[in-house]
Structures are given as structure tokens and as C-alpha cells.
Amino acid sequence: MQDVSYESSGAAAAMGGAFIFFMVIYLAVIVLMVVCGWKIFEKAGKPGWASIVPIYSAIVMLEIVGKPWWYIFMFLIPIYGWIVLPIMITHDFSKSFGKDVGFTIGLIFLPMIFYPILAFSRDIHYIGPAGRPAGPALDSQIGSIGTTAV
Secondary structure, X not given: OOOOOOHHHHHHHHHXXXXXXXXXXXXXXXXXXXHHHHHHHHHXXXXXXXXXXXXXXXXXXXXXXXXXXXXXXXXXXXXXXHHHHHHHHHHHHHHHOOOOHHHHHHHHHOHHHHHHHHHHOOOOOOOOHHHOOOOOOHHHHOOOOOOOOO
């Protein structure tokens, strides 16, 4: 007869329980970030569902920060498109809601704290692309060189 040991089944059950626990936490964080993205897009006057459509959400994000749609192709450039451009877009995103560099650093390094603050705070409102008020640009107000903008 073989000697049957049940000691390993306890370890397997513990690992399975830990896996389920961390999977529930992971799914909760994903749901929180999806809800935050939805609310932030609605604050900016864009459809909330656009935050969950992969490439379209990036195009809408570029609209929110005031960049042209073709910047989407710049994300394909190594180093610049993977590191520099996302930081610049995040800073413009932060400025679009009236926040400064400190909030941008928070969005980059602690997104699970700062995105919910941005989404659910009633004191934070969308100002305009990169912090400029939504109105006619200064270029369209100046008729020619030497004419004052009134």
C-alpha cells in the first residue's frame, strides 16, 4: 500500500484562496479605474463610454488636452512615444482640470489615488485644453500685428 499524504492539499488550498483574494482586489481596482475614466471624460464634456474603447479613448484624451488627433501616431515612436509623450499628455491633462505639476506627479506615480480624486471631487472642474479657458484663441482675436486684442 502507498502512504498518502494530505499535507500538500492544505498548501494548495491556501494558494487557491490567496489567488482568489488577489483576483477580487485586482478586479475591484480595474472597476474603480474604469468608473474614474468614465466620470473624468464626462467632466470634460466627452461621452463616458469613450474611456473604455482602446484607441478611441486615446484620441478623445488628445482632444481633452488640446492636441491634434494625429498625435496618436507619435505614441509609436520608441522612447519619446512611450515615456516622454505620456508624461507631457498627463501634465496637459492635469492642467486641463486646473491642477499643477504636483498633481501631475501624483497622477503618474499614484494613479489609484489621484484619478479618483480627479473623478469624484466636486471642486475640480474642466477648464479647457491644457488649462486654457474654452473660448476663442488669442490668435483669432488679434487681427494683425500692432492691433490690440480687446
